[in-house]
Amino acid sequence: MKKTLIPLLLLLLIGLSASAGCMMADSGYQSAPMVTESVAAYDRNIAEEYQAAYPDQKVIKDAWVRLRSPDAKAASEEITTIAERYNGRIQSLSLTSDGMRDGREQFSATIVLRVPSDSFEAVMQEIESVGILTQREVKSRDVTAEYTDLHAEKRALENQVGRLTEILLKAGTVEEILKVQSAIDSAQLNLDRVTGRLNLLESQIDEATITVSVQEGEPIGIDSGFSVTSVINTGIAAFLFMIGIIIVAVCALLPLVVIGGIAWYIVKRRKE
Numbered sequence: 001m002k003k004t005l006i007p008l009l010l011l012l013l014i015g016l017s018a019s020a021g022c023m024m025a026d027s028g029y030q031s032a033p034m035v036t037e038s039v040a041a042y043d044r045n046i047a048e049e050y051q052a053a054y055p056d057q058k059v060i061k062d063a064w065v066r067l068r069s070p071d072a073k074a075a076s077e078e079i080t081t082i083a084e085r086y087n088g089r090i091q092s093l094s095l096t097s098d099g100m101r102d103g104r105e106q107f108s109a110t111i112v113l114r115v116p117s118d119s120f121e122a123v124m125q126e127i128e129s130v131g132i133l134t135q136r137e138v139k140s141r142d143v144t145a146e147y148t149d150l151h152a153e154k155r156a157l158e159n160q161v162g163r164l165t166e167i168l169l170k171a172g173t174v175e176e177i178l179k180v181q182s183a184i185d186s187a188q189l190n191l192d193r194v195t196g197r198l199n200l201l202e203s204q205i206d207e208a209t210i211t212v213s214v215q216e217g218e219p220i221g222i223d224s225g226f227s228v229t230s231v232i233n234t235g236i237a238a239f240l241f242m243i244g245i246i247i248v249a250v251c252a253l254l255p256l257v258v259i260g261g262i263a264w265y266i267v268k269r270r271k272e
Helices: 002-053 071-086 118-128 144-170 176-208 228-271
Strands: 061-071 091-102 104-116 132-140 207-216
Touching: 061 071, 061 118, 061 176, 071 091, 071 104, 071 118, 071 207, 091 207, 104 118, 118 132, 118 207, 144 176, 176 207
Parallel strands: 061 207
Antiparallel strands: 061 132, 091 104, 104 207
């Protein structure tokens, strides 16, 4: 009896072991889709999370202003002072000589300044009062969606690098280590790229860009519009206009005078 029970017990143990192995295999195959679905759901939720965290609109503001001023150098210094007063900064400033006019050297200036977006309108008003405004252009670009997507992508890549780093610590062979390290390097490269784009975007959102062009012109007169320089320039222009008319008239009448002189000379010779 005992000899018969021993083989039966062995067969029973083998059967239980096989069943347990099949169940473990099935559970292993089923876990992969579940992990993939959970990661996908997590990535989808990241955008919604940041949309809730950053509900305000993210706008990039750019402006171009053209001014006419009797002194481009002084206007540039005043614009620099305005930017500094609003915690802004001068990104670039160039001063160019435009030659001599009315006995003095003329200059033009181009100033690119970055100012806090909250102070954009106030800075624009003060800059436009520095000289005579001849052109004004303002552009606003809503980048809320791009900002949210970049934050979500950055968060997902950070988590990916973290998970791969944990896997790397558990790698047992050189081949596994190399594969995981390659995946980490690729994810880190994408993370650095996204972080750079996000930093640039945040900088453009936080600080508006204003480009100011200043050209020298006639001195600004009193409120009535009277200007000595304008009067002189108008007089010179009128004088040159009259000289031009006289030259045109002479050129137009000269052939008639020549023909008339020749005809008179011929008639006179015949009478003699």
